[in-house]
Amino acid sequence: MFLNNAWYVAAWGHEIGTDLQQVVVLGEKICMFRNAAGEVFALEDACPHRKLPLSKGRIKDGNVECGYHGLTFNCSGQCVWAPGGGDIPSNAKLRSYPVHEKYGLVWIWMGNAAIADTSDIFDIPNFGDPAWGINRGAAMQLNCNYLLMTDNLLDPTHVAWVHQGSFAQDATKDTPLRVSKTENGVIVHRWMMDVEPAPFYKKIIGFTGNCDRLQHYEVRYPSHALIRAIFTPAGTGGPNGALHEDTFIMDSYNFMTPTTESETRYYWFQLRNIRPDDEALSKLMSEDVQHAFEEDRAILNEVQIGMDNKTSPHIDLPIDGGQLRFRRQLLAMINEEKQVDAQMQG
Structure with a gap:
């Protein structure tokens, strides 16, 4: 659907x-x-x-x-x-x-072509800003339903096990999540305070020592996501933090296009607030992010197989709150669209 x-x-x-x-x-x-x-x-x-x-x-x-x-x-x-x-x-x-x-x-x-409005396309404020660097990769083919990927992008916790060599750190296992619903999607986020930077980011950020880290996972209807990572020296982050001048920000944009019920084409790129003209850094980030996404792909392809062949119901956990809220609202939007179409045809 x-x-x-x-x-x-x-x-x-x-x-x-x-x-x-x-x-x-x-x-x-x-x-x-x-x-x-x-x-x-x-x-x-x-x-x-x-x-x-x-x-x-x-x-x-x-x-x-x-x-x-x-x-x-x-x-x-x-x-x-x-x-x-x-x-x-x-x-x-x-x-x-x-x-x-x-x-x-x-x-x-x-x-309906009559209501297509280009102003509704996902807004990316810093795209084209010379102060922000960009890295990107080729589109990826996923052998899974697109909602499994939106689930994944509303799930900061999975990085502790799927991305142990890149995005993971101990705090990603059990730091509580905050879930909020917006006009056009769902946000799952958390600050992790005074923690060691994850391996991927340790190679990039411009300061040493522990950090305060924000994981901001936001998916908008129907299947577009902003994953914002903020790393700032310990003691300068949090919801009311001033943020240090050396704060590192990476905005990852992810666009999932369903091709069939069980296949998805995945487009992505990242914007960063440091070293915009550093081609070596862009190459490093693209390669490392691509590797992490390959880890996601391997997991989600297997999850699709598991869901298709399950012999008992799957369960949900408290960490699934954002995913479930997104799916419920999207389903309501799809059903409303079908009702409108049926009335117009009738």
Whole structure:
């Protein structure tokens, strides 16, 4: 079950060129391409004649030509030529999806095109700020339902066992979590005071000794996340802390795009408030984060198998509060959307 009236990431911008290619989002096959001016378009990937994927065709004179009988469509999905002469059938058209490029990503609106608003795309205040460095990696394919990943990103506790060589420290095992619901998602967070920095961050932060550490895990509907890490010298953090001038902040942005019920495409990048032009640091962070995400992928792929084949009910723990709250609200939004659609069709 998916929320259709929402923006999802369809691809990194560099993944879409002037050749036709198929992208799958929410179980729908979509043909994506750029025109000669570099604009991105997304059409239903099935010719209305015999349903050959449009992506098996070609670009011809700025239009899209089906590879079977040559039906030709403009970038809005309207057929402009059909073989055999005579009038073009009125139902010779393709669904066109709203798309928008932002943050180096191609976003696609999967629901009612009339209400697509690009201002609803996830806001990233420091993107493009020369004072903030960035690192990123290729999109990852996960063999699990997207909600298992949103669960993971509302779960600061799992790092103590899954990421022992990178993000973990003793305090991540049992420091109490605070859960809050926002207008567009759920936040799980906690401050861990006067603790040794985790291995990954110890290589990066600009101070020595113990730290106060914030784990801020925020997932917004339908499946986008901000994971904020703050490390400040011990005694300067906490909810009312002044934060030291050497405070390190890393904002990790994570966008989960459901492809099918059991597969997810995962896009990510991090922004940091230190050494923005340090390419070696960006490379180090990208490689280490990629390694940590591979640890997540291995776990979640197995969790999907376990859930698919369980012979007894799974249980929930107090640490699952944020995940359960997110799932309940998202389900309510999906059901409301279905009711509205049914009323419009009725």
